[in-house]
Amino acid sequence: MARNDLQGSLDLLVLKTLSQLGELHGYGIVLHIQKASDELLSVEEGSLYPALHRMEQSGWIRSEWKTTETNREAKYYRLTTAGQKELLKAEKSFEQLVKGVRAVLRYA
Amino acid sequence: MSVFRRIVNSFYRSKVELEIDRELKSHLEMRIADSVAGGMSPEEARRDALIRFGNRTVIREGVTAADAELVFDALWREMRYAARQLHRSPTFTITALVTLILGIGANVIVFSALNALLLRPLDVPQHTGLYNVVHETHGYDNQSYPDYLDFHSKNTTFSDLAAYRIQSAGLTAGNAAYKCWYYRVSGNYFEMLGVQPAYGRVFHASDEHGANSAPYIVLSHGFWVSHFDSDLRIVGTTVDINKHPFTVIGIAPSGFHGTDLFIWPDFWMPMVDSPDDEGSDFLSNRGMHNIWILGKLKPDVSPHQATDDLNAIARELARQYPASDDGLSARLVKPGLMGDMLGDPARAFLAGMMVLAFLVLLAACANLASLFAARTSDRNRELAIRLAIGSSRWHVFRQLLAEAVLISVLGGVLGTIFSTVLLGALTRWQPFPEFPIHVTVSPDAKVYFVALLLSVGSGIIWGLVPVRQVWATDVSLAVKGGAAGAKVFRRFAFRDLLLSIQITLCTLLLTSSFVALRGMHRSLHAPLGFQPRGVILAETDLHMGAVPTIHPR
Numbered sequence A: 001m002a003r004n005d006l007q008g009s010l011d012l013l014v015l016k017t018l019s020q021l022g023e024l025h026g027y028g029i030v031l032h033i034q035k036a037s038d039e040l041l042s043v044e045e046g047s048l049y050p051a052l053h054r055m056e057q058s059g060w061i062r063s064e065w066k067t068t069e070t071n072r073e074a075k076y077y078r079l080t081t082a083g084q085k086e087l088l089k090a091e092k093s094f095e096q097l098v099k100g101v102r103a104v105l106r107y108a
Numbered sequence B: 001m002s003v004f005r006r007i008v009n010s011f012y013r014s015k016v017e018l019e020i021d022r023e024l025k026s027h028l029e030m031r032i033a034d035s036v037a038g039g040m041s042p043e044e045a046r047r048d049a050l051i052r053f054g055n056r057t058v059i060r061e062g063v064t065a066a067d068a069e070l071v072f073d074a075l076w077r078e079m080r081y082a083a084r085q086l087h088r089s090p091t092f093t094i095t096a097l098v099t100l101i102l103g104i105g106a107n108v109i110v111f112s113a114l115n116a117l118l119l120r121p122l123d124v125p126q127h128t129g130l131y132n133v134v135h136e137t138h139g140y141d142n143q144s145y146p147d148y149l150d151f152h153s154k155n156t157t158f159s160d161l162a163a164y165r166i167q168s169a170g171l172t173a174g175n176a177a178y179k180c181w182y183y184r185v186s187g188n189y190f191e192m193l194g195v196q197p198a199y200g201r202v203f204h205a206s207d208e209h210g211a212n213s214a215p216y217i218v219l220s221h222g223f224w225v226s227h228f229d230s231d232l233r234i235v236g237t238t239v240d241i242n243k244h245p246f247t248v249i250g251i252a253p254s255g256f257h258g259t260d261l262f263i264w265p266d267f268w269m270p271m272v273d274s275p276d277d278e279g280s281d282f283l284s285n286r287g288m289h290n291i292w293i294l295g296k297l298k299p300d301v302s303p304h305q306a307t308d309d310l311n312a313i314a315r316e317l318a319r320q321y322p323a324s325d326d327g328l329s330a331r332l333v334k335p336g337l338m339g340d341m342l343g344d345p346a347r348a349f350l351a352g353m354m355v356l357a358f359l360v361l362l363a364a365c366a367n368l369a370s371l372f373a374a375r376t377s378d379r380n381r382e383l384a385i386r387l388a389i390g391s392s393r394w395h396v397f398r399q400l401l402a403e404a405v406l407i408s409v410l411g412g413v414l415g416t417i418f419s420t421v422l423l424g425a426l427t428r429w430q431p432f433p434e435f436p437i438h439v440t441v442s443p444d445a446k447v448y449f450v451a452l453l454l455s456v457g458s459g460i461i462w463g464l465v466p467v468r469q470v471w472a473t474d475v476s477l478a479v480k481g482g483a484a485g486a487k488v489f490r491r492f493a494f495r496d497l498l499l500s501i502q503i504t505l506c507t508l509l510l511t512s513s514f515v516a517l518r519g520m521h522r523s524l525h526a527p528l529g530f531q532p533r534g535v536i537l538a539e540t541d542l543h544m545g546a547v548p549t550i551h552p553r
Helices: A007-021 A026-036 A045-057 A081-106 B003-011 B013-037 B042-053 B056-088 B090-119 B145-154 B189-193 B221-228 B303-320 B343-378 B380-388 B393-428 B445-463 B467-472 B475-481 B486-524
Strands: A023-025 A061-067 A073-079 B130-134 B158-173 B176-185 B216-219 B238-241 B244-251 B267-270 B289-297 B331-333
Touching (some): A007 A023, A007 A045, A007 A061, A007 A073, A023 A026, A023 B013, A026 A045, A026 A073, A026 B013, A045 B013, A045 B042, A045 B056, A073 A081, A073 B013, B013 B042, B056 B090, B056 B393, B090 B343, B090 B393, B090 B445, B130 B303, B145 B158, B145 B289, B145 B303, B158 B189, B176 B189, B176 B221, B289 B303, B343 B445, B343 B486, B380 B393, B393 B445, B393 B467
Parallel strands (some): B176 B267, B216 B244
Antiparallel strands (some): A023 A073, A061 A073, B130 B289, B130 B331, B158 B238, B158 B289, B216 B267, B238 B244
């Protein structure tokens, strides 16, 4: 549970972002999460890269060095099949977490 | 999911870190560019980006830590899975463990004995460069005291040479009398070994001034505790040894038990004292060989140089005293085995035992290999299914490796415990109650290291025999209905080979142990030449009552 709610939600956000946008570098992921959440969520840039590395080593995402539109070198990440499965799992467990928390909050 | 890749990473850590740095740099640059586009000045944008990022070193460490955590997670998961697999087939696990326990246990026991007898140095503070000086002829280890004095004064290669011998005597203190074993040693003995007394003092070369000039003894710690109740007042008092008065001048430190590995004397006495009549003439008689010589080499002298030096002195002595010293020669041996009296038999016996124990281990390994092979072909279908649903061969291999490691480490630990218990019993055992002999063979770090090496080596190498099977598994064939066909023939051939090795080794071991048993049985029942029934052996030591030795006419 403890692992699920904090670290798990960052994983979920990153996986979802990659599944929606296909291929993206770390900075792009930060921007997208910020934009898509109406500036409610901001990813701490310091914890993003360890998370990306861990997910890559676990085989959920794959990376590749490419050139951006502005002609810069950047490492692009994309989802693997295992990552898609992981995303489904993470979504499910997040929904349950939200459900559970909501139920506790509404308990009267 | 590759442990291998991550292990490689940990060797090329700097390469990974370079890549991380490059990625973080690209992130920073994009952030700065965006901020500048949004209207910030470049310096401001740079500062802002750095603040957002925090400490880059910390991030890099975070990335590598995530890496390490994954490795341990994966290993732990694999070990847990392996434990479950083994738990599920208890017969296999128990058989493999018992095999390993016997194989490893036998080897640990024999290696401990070898370690105690031949590898471990004397238990004295300054044990480097210590050698017993014996004759070139094997089995002829005693020297004469006058020869010792000549070796001592004429050699140029030893920093010191000491002499010692073991004797028994009666010690009377107050009303109590004990039969004791003690060392008669040259005055420089304690100094050369670097032994400091626990209480009081020890005697020195300067205490010796001719026959019976130093009536002092130093008690061993064990004797002082068991016979004098650790009473410090004993130091300075006089006790009688064979009715001759001696002053107790000190107590030896508790770990020190003389210069033989298995003898624990009760006290030490200067060699120039003779509390019985058989003693004094050997001090002047060049023909009486009844002492051992122990020498400490000078720091930069090799044993070979020292041997040459002593042999030169021996040749000179032979010229000078042809009657007693003709053919005198010197050889250096590892100290602690009563001159080298026990050396040759111990070496021969232990070499034989080591070979036998190694054969036991080999038989155990053959057994393990066929166990693992059999287990893998039983699980052929399971492994094939796992391969079919997407598990990589590398993954299956790692799983088998985890099981082999788990089994071998467990077997090694249990085998070592088993042998430690047996060795403990051997250490407490006093083979001859009338002699002060303790066989201390308790295992030390060296023994544990060898045990670990043997168990992991035998477990892993033989546990991986079936890997070939995994690699050769044809998934579609195996899933359809077991691996039939040509491969079966080859696999059985391999297992037959293992079986025949096992049978050969076991036959050899059984035969040799039966030969040994029969030999022992025979020597226990050897005809004595008289009827031992009703005969009782009585022994008394009249020296204790100062009765002189009666020499037969």
